[in-house]
Amino acid sequence: SQQGEEDPQALSIQEGENATMNCSYKTSINNLQWYRQNSGRGLVHLILIRSNEREKHSGRLRVTLDTSKKSSSLLITASRAADTASYFCATGGGAGGTSYGKLTFGQGTILTVHP
Amino acid sequence: ETGVTQSPTHLIKTRGQQVTLRCSSQSGHNTVSWYQQALGQGPQFIFQYYREEENGRGNFPPRFSGLQFPNYSSELNVNALELDDSALYLCASSSGGVGTGELFFGEGSRLTVL
Numbered sequence: 505s506q507q508g509e510e511d512p513q514a515l516s517i518q519e520g521e522n523a524t525m526n527c528s529y530k531t532s533i534n535n536l537q538w539y540r541q542n543s544g545r546g547l548v549h550l551i552l553i554r555s556n557e558r559e560k561h562s563g564r565l566r567v568t569l570d571t572s573k574k575s576s577s578l579l580i581t582a583s584r585a586a587d588t589a590s591y592f593c594a595t596g597g598g599a600g601g602t603s604y605g606k607l608t609f610g611q612g613t614i615l616t617v618h619p
Numbered sequence: 620e621t622g623v624t625q626s627p628t629h630l631i632k633t634r635g636q637q638v639t640l641r642c643s644s645q646s647g648h649n650t651v652s653w654y655q656q657a658l659g660q661g662p663q664f665i666f667q668y669y670r671e672e673e674n675g676r677g678n679f680p681p682r683f684s685g686l687q688f689p690n691y692s693s694e695l696n697v698n699a700l701e702l703d704d705s706a707l708y709l710c711a712s713s714s715g716g717v718g719t720g721e722l723f724f725g726e727g728s729r730l731t732v733l
Contacts (some may be wrong), residue, residue, distance in 0.1 A: 535720055546623075546709060546724035547662070592661050605652030605713050605722060606675050609661035 510593060510610040518618050523580040525613040527593030528573075534596075536569055537607070538578050541590045550578075550591075585619045622646060623712050625725035632700050633733050640695045640728045642710030650674075651693040652722065653685060654709040662709055668693055697730075705732045 511526045529536070535554045539547040553560045553569045553576065560567045566579040580587055594607040622645035632638050644651050650669045654662035664677035668687035682698040691712070697704055707729050711722040 537720065537722075539724075544707065544727075544729070546726040547711075547722075548724070549721040552720050605650050605667040605711060606664050606677075607652075607662075607722065608664065609654075611659075611661045 510591070510613040512613060513611070514614045514616070516616045516618065517583055519583060519585055521583055521617075523583050523587070523615055523617070525578045525591050525615070527576045527578070527610055529576075529593070529595050529610075530574065531595075533571070536567075536576050537594045538565075538567060538576075539592045539594060539609075541592065541612070543589075547592065580615075583615075583617045585617050588615060588617050590614050623710060623723050623725035625708075625710050625728050627728055628726065629729045629731075631731045631733060634700055634702060636700050636732075637696065637698045638700060638730060640697075640708050640710075640730070641692070642694070642712075642725060643692045644710075644712030645723050648712035648714050648723070649691050650713045651687055651691065652711045652713070653693070653695045654711065655679070656707040656709060656727070657703075658706070665695070700732045702732050705730060 509528050517523055533555055535552050537552045538550040540550050541547045551562045551565055551567050553567050564581045569576045590612040592609045592612045594609045596607045624643045626641050652667040653665040656662040665679050666676040667674050671687045684696045687693045707727045709724050709727045711724045713722050
């Protein structure tokens with residue numbers, strides 16, 4: 505079963521525009537991660553936000569976390585054609601302990617950035 | 620490049636056959652997780668190996684089994700293949716009890732069951 509649900513399922517924008525993807529989850533979390541997947545390839549980690557953090561930035565990425573609403577958003581600013589990919593949120597795991605690699609992924613948002 | 624390598628990249632099997640997929644983890648990582656990703660879906664956790672022991676399992680039947688070796692590389696074995704086993708199988712490594720929580724994924728093995 506999927507813990508996280510991304511919204512929208514697909515997003516199509518022009519280069520230079522911002523892209524916002526949302527993720528909702530069901531149970532309490534230690535952290536939430538965002539991953540990117542180019543078509544049919546492996547996943548690449550983008551950013552991790554801990555449950556006691558509300559916002560985090562990494563380059564053109566901005567992630568917010570609202571634990572009261574069990575939701576997170578990923579904002580990609582000034583998008584580029586190379587940002588075209590699927591984006592997944594994932595919960596579970598976390599540093600330390602034995603649950604490290606046990607992530608629960610959402611179904612993803614397919615982002616298409618047109619040149 | 621994450622340093623996690625998987626083989627084979629593609630393979631085709633028929634229903635009822637058995638398959639073994641292999642994964643070499645990133646240097647220094649002692650934890651390997653396996654995921655199944657059906658077309659258009661997010662990855663689903665199969666199981667995790669930590670220091671050669673299975674350490675957590677998702678909702679997959681016993682015909683999905685695995686091994687981790689002393690060098691922390693890993694195998695995923697699937698017996699009695701079914702059509703629904705067709706998917707991208709992803710291996711991810713991490714540093715277990717230390718580190719940031721990030722998983723490092725390989726490029727996957729795409730299995731087609733006919």
